[in-house]
Structure formats: C-alpha cells, structure tokens
Amino acid sequence: xxxxxxxxxxxxxxxxxxxxxxxxxxxxxxxxxxxxxxxxxxxxxxxxxxxxxxxxxxxxxxxxxxxxxxxxxxxxxxxxxxxxxxxxxxxxxxxxxxxxxxxxxxxxxxxxxxxxxxxxxxxxxxxxxxxxxxxxxxxxxxxxxxxxxxxxxxxxxxxxxxxxxxxxxxxxxxxxxxxxxxxxxxxxxxxxxxxxxxxxxxxxxxxxxxxxxxxxxxxx
Amino acid sequence: xxxxxxxxxxxxxxxxxxxxxxxxxxxxxxxxxxxxxxxxxxxxxxxxxxxxxxxxxxxxxxxxxxxxxxxxxxxxxxxxxxxxxxxxxxxxxxxxxxxxxxxxxxxxxxxxxxxxxxxxxxxxxxxxxxxxxxxxxxxxxxxxxxxxxxxxxxxxxxxxxxxxxxxxxxxxxxxxxxxxxxxxxxxxxxxxxxxxxxxxxxxxxxxxxxxxxxxxxxxxxxxxxxxxxxxxxxxxxxxxxxxxxxxxxxxxxxxxxxxxxxxxxxxxxxxx
Numbered sequence: 001x002x003x004x005x006x007x008x009x010x011x012x013x014x015x016x017x018x019x020x021x022x023x024x025x026x027x028x029x030x031x032x033x034x035x036x037x038x039x040x041x042x043x044x045x046x047x048x049x050x051x052x053x054x055x056x057x058x059x060x061x062x063x064x065x066x067x068x069x070x071x072x073x074x075x076x077x078x079x080x081x082x083x084x085x086x087x088x089x090x091x092x093x094x095x096x097x098x099x100x101x102x103x104x105x106x107x108x109x110x111x112x113x114x115x116x117x118x119x120x121x122x123x124x125x126x127x128x129x130x131x132x133x134x135x136x137x138x139x140x141x142x143x144x145x146x147x148x149x150x151x152x153x154x155x156x157x158x159x160x161x162x163x164x165x166x167x168x169x170x171x172x173x174x175x176x177x178x179x180x181x182x183x184x185x186x187x188x189x190x191x192x193x194x195x196x197x198x199x200x201x202x203x204x205x206x207x208x209x210x211x212x213x214x215x216x217x218x219x220x
Numbered sequence: 221x222x223x224x225x226x227x228x229x230x231x232x233x234x235x236x237x238x239x240x241x242x243x244x245x246x247x248x249x250x251x252x253x254x255x256x257x258x259x260x261x262x263x264x265x266x267x268x269x270x271x272x273x274x275x276x277x278x279x280x281x282x283x284x285x286x287x288x289x290x291x292x293x294x295x296x297x298x299x300x301x302x303x304x305x306x307x308x309x310x311x312x313x314x315x316x317x318x319x320x321x322x323x324x325x326x327x328x329x330x331x332x333x334x335x336x337x338x339x340x341x342x343x344x345x346x347x348x349x350x351x352x353x354x355x356x357x358x359x360x361x362x363x364x365x366x367x368x369x370x371x372x373x374x375x376x377x378x379x380x381x382x383x384x385x386x387x388x389x390x391x392x393x394x395x396x397x398x399x400x401x402x403x404x405x406x407x408x409x410x411x412x413x414x415x416x417x418x419x420x421x422x423x424x425x426x427x428x429x430x431x432x433x434x435x436x437x438x439x440x441x442x443x444x445x446x447x448x449x450x451x452x453x454x455x456x457x458x459x460x461x462x463x464x465x466x467x468x469x470x471x472x473x474x475x476x477x478x479x480x481x482x483x484x485x486x487x488x489x490x491x492x
Contacts, residue, residue, distance in 0.1 A: 051454075190301060191301055218391070
C-alpha cells in the first residue's frame, strides 16, 4: 500500500502512518463500518463508463430492462453517481442473510435491492404515455434547463425528492429560524457604486476625517 | 428525570456571574440611603444586552440536540449590499464566530455534545466571501484611478536552487540599498554554485518528464480499459476527456492485440 503520510522519525512525534489504498465506491456510504470492511484489502479499481449527462434522479419513474423484473416500472430510491448506479424501490432484489454467523443460529433473510447501471439496464418513463424514452437536456424560453423526451417531445419534470437536503425537503418549504437572515432582506439591493474604496466610504459614514499624509515607503 | 437533558452551564460562567453581581457603586449609594430593594431597579449602569453573556448562545439553545440554521452568504448576495451593510455584517459574523467557539469550548468542558458544528464552517465561509467582495470593490477603484490593483505587491524570483518562486513584498521605510538588516539577511542566504544548480535542474527536468510520461501511459491504459469493458462507449466523449491521447490509435492497438507488439519502422541508436 502507498503511504500517504508518515510522521518524521524523531522522538517528539508519535509513530503514525496513513496508508492510501485503492478504494471503491460501494452501495454502503464511505463513513460506515460496512464500507470499511469492504475496503479492508486493496481491490482492483472499477472501470466506470464515462457518460455525458446524468438523467436519473431520486423519485423518477423508470423501467427495468434486465433481470427477473424486466419490464416493470419503479421509483428510483437511491443514486450513486460514482458507479453509474441507481436503486429502484422493490425491484431487482435478492435475499440477503443478516444476523449472527455462529452455528446454530438461523439468522434471517431480508429483501435487498441490487444496483442497476444507468447506461443500459434502466430507462426513463415518459409520464405522458407511460413508455420508455431517451431524453435530452434543453432550455425553455425562461432559461430553465429541462429534460425533454426524444420520442414525444414532452418535458419530463424533475422530481422534487431528487433535490432534498439535510436542511429541507424543498427550498420553498424551508422554515426560517431565529438565526437566519430573512429572504427578502438578502435579496434587497442597496449597493450604489461610488468612486471610493470600502475604507473611504466607511470613514465617511462614521465621520472620520484623516488629514495626515503617510510617509513614503518602499516595497521589496 | 433521566430523559431531561442537563443545561450546559460552564463553570467559569458561574464564576463570572458571581463576580459581576457583587455590589457596585450604585448599589452602595442606594443601600446607604436605606431605600427598599426594588426602589432603584430603574437606575441601571449597564445595559442587559452588552455583557459577557453575548459570548454565549441563547439560553433556549443550551443542551439542544440540533440548532437549525440556513446556509452561508454567497458572493452574489453580498455584491448586492452597500459597504456600510457589509461592514455591519462583518461584525455580526465575527460575534457569531466568537459565540460558536465559546459554546464549543463550553460544551467540551461540560462533556456535552456541541450541536451542529458545521455552523462554524458556515460563518467562516461567509467571512471569506465577504472579504473577497470587499477586495473586489477596492481593486476596481484602484484599477480605475491608478491602473494598479492596490494590493500587496509581489514578484516571481529565482530562489537559491534556481527555481522560480513567488513571494510577497514587505513594506520598509528606507530603500533596499540603505536597509542594513535586509542586506545582511540577503547575504546570509544559502549560495549554490551555478554548476551545481545546473546539475540539479537537469535532473529535476528529467524527473518531471518521466512523471509526465508515466501519467500519459496511465491515462492510455485507462482509455484501453474503458473501451475493452464498454465497446459501445461514446468515442467523442472519450476524446474530449483525454485530449492528450490518440484514442484512435489506442482502439486500433486494442483491436489488433493478436499481432503482438508492433516494432517501430526505423530504429537508430542514440549516439551522443
């Protein structure tokens, strides 16, 4: 393994070493123990197909094109863009054993969704006729970037759940707290350009008058 | 009771409160007049707002699991604001930063969890954005008036190893020739013989060339792997992503791998 950082070999330093292996993105989040277990040993790097535009978002209706659920429609539940993966809720599943591995314990089985490649294993569904379609990104007259179905020419709206954050479900439903500056205050424009520096304007507003002339100085 | 979270009351805060609640001169004056205790409540020497408690968060946020806040100020938003507003906002942010750092330390002292530590990063980001907007305005003024940016000057000079190095200038009251300390410090800098410098630079250049060649080779390997794994990949996109690599040549080589390594047509020994 390649050593990324190592403390100097002197007595005032603790002997610490940071090794950089070849990590890969998996279905588990990188800060979880499962991911750490998966990346315990160096594995061969994964080849990911480069794609031009990302078309799949959480909450989209898609059709599965491969596997036992071929032809079924489902909703995208998770997106992992680093591997070109999406997960479709309740589709393309297998049974996964969880629980103790000791002898005598039966454990139990859960239904677990497997990832699907966006390049050739799923297709977006056009909401106007519920059939699969290829899409293209175009601009509306208002300058908004939208997905357009190439077959029907209709706009496929972006799902709001694809843009959720930790702080809000949608930007419109965000509740302003005590510590937040209100949106209309932030948007208000009160900048008037003048032929002054920042310091000159602040001094003027505070009534500070400076008559002293600075002595000549040299920069080198 | 165990479900109720204990309020965060730092130890040194309670000490400060007891110190400040001792009798001041006004207390002594009114107590000397034997007035009832509430008669002089309206006379106050300090305002409630501007005390040490401003270093701490609102009491209702003490011991909370989460304190919800929005995002930091962006540059585009700050550009709409006047200079006086920006000046005020700077001090609001500075006070918030002091408050957050105090609360962080207070929570640490009390072994409590500091809620939403990303608030410190949000304030820091706002402050850097604000500084950048102020510099932007000043730069515009100086370019218009003097033709220079008005910022701290600097220059790229050759260092003792013969490598170019950018350094910012310092301000001095006397010119370079009269500055004894500066000249002394300059004379004490390490001196390398020109031949040694040339020796070093040749080897450094060699290392850089090898590194560049290695990077190109790795990129070529990457292109080859992508084409092997995904034969239907968008070729134009690969050409855009790897502009230094002859993608057609890589495809030809991957398709005709059974031919083995192709010998170059002309081969001469490099004699020098």
